[in-house]
Structures are given as C-alpha cells and as structure tokens.
Amino acid sequence: MTGGPTPLRLALALLGLFPAAAMAADLPSSDPPPGASACSGCHAPAASDGGMAPLDGRPAEDIVASMRGFRSGTLEATVMDRIAKGFTDEETRAIADWYAARGGRDAAAKP
Template identity: 55%
Template sequence: MRVLRLLLPALGLFIALAPAEAAPPRGAASCSGCHPRAAGNGPIPSLNGRPADHFMSQMAAFRSGERRSTVMTRIAKGFTDEEIRALADYFAAGGNAPAQP
C-alpha cells in the first residue's frame, strides 16, 4: 500500500508531462464534411497524405480564381495564409485518416 502511495504522484506527473495530441487546425472539420477520410473512387479526393505544397498551391488557385469551383473558391477566400499552411501540414501528416490496423 505504501508503494502505491509513492507511485501515484509520480504517475500523475508523468501524465501531466506527456505530450497531448494537437487539436486539428481551424477548418479541418469543415474540410472533412466533403473530403473523405480515406482515398476512394468518388469525385472529391481525400486530403490526407497530400503534400503540403500541393495543398497550398491548390488553395491559392481557388482563392485567385485560377482554379474554378462553386464551393472551394468561396471557402479558400475565408482562410489566411497561416491557416492554409496549418491545414496543409495537418493533412500532409495524415490528418484525420482512419487508424491502420
């Protein structure tokens, strides 16, 4: 019992110092409303695993009107460059892809 009383505070400190999972960046949940979590044969591609530079260039093309879309043109204009970078990094790192068994 004495050992348990000594170990509990150490366990609490370990849990407090363990790195927390970073929250998805603003807008990531909205992207997932249309873009599937896993690659498929549908008309809208998954963003997970896409290179960050590709994601950023496509968002820039939507914002400028170079790439036309009824929805994405409007959505892209709602994000700052920093927010687009955060989304690009998030999805390039796997984003919300389903866990692999």
C-alpha cells in the first residue's frame, strides 16, 4: 500500500521508453505513495525564483534527513516543522523514494 514506483514503470522511465505521445504532454509517473502528491501544492518539479526547493530527483536520503530535522527542530522551518510531524519515518521514506525516482523528468518537460 505504501510501495514506491511499480518496478515496470520505473524501469521504463529509466530506459526512456514512455510513448512519444505522452512525452509531448505531461509525463506519466508511477502511483505516488500516500501524501506525496500533496507536496506539489508548494514544491514545483523545477526550481524557480523564490520558490520552494524542488523534490523531483532529489536524493531520498536528503529528503528523509530534512524531514527528520524538521520534526525534531534541528532544522529551521516556517511551516515544514508542522507538516513533517504528520508523517512517520516509513511514510516519509516512501515519499522520498518516489520523488528521488522521478529524477527531474517533469522538470525537463516543463522548463
């Protein structure tokens, strides 16, 4: 239930085998684990002026460590401290793996 990308989708993504028609529009991706899609309210796929840091393609360890830091208060935050407390380490790990596997694919498609 909290699994990351399906192995087939992930393999296809890594090999760049998605159909060309899909590439022209929004890129498909594997089912996000619970909570992951809610992050996109603030975190865009690509960096922008004054925007929040993108999560796509960011190393999973990095995301997990940040969320731990926000939860414990060792990392300074405005709102992420309040949000991080709503996720367990396991849930965070699944979300982090999913974003890491996206590898900035959407970022490349939407400059």
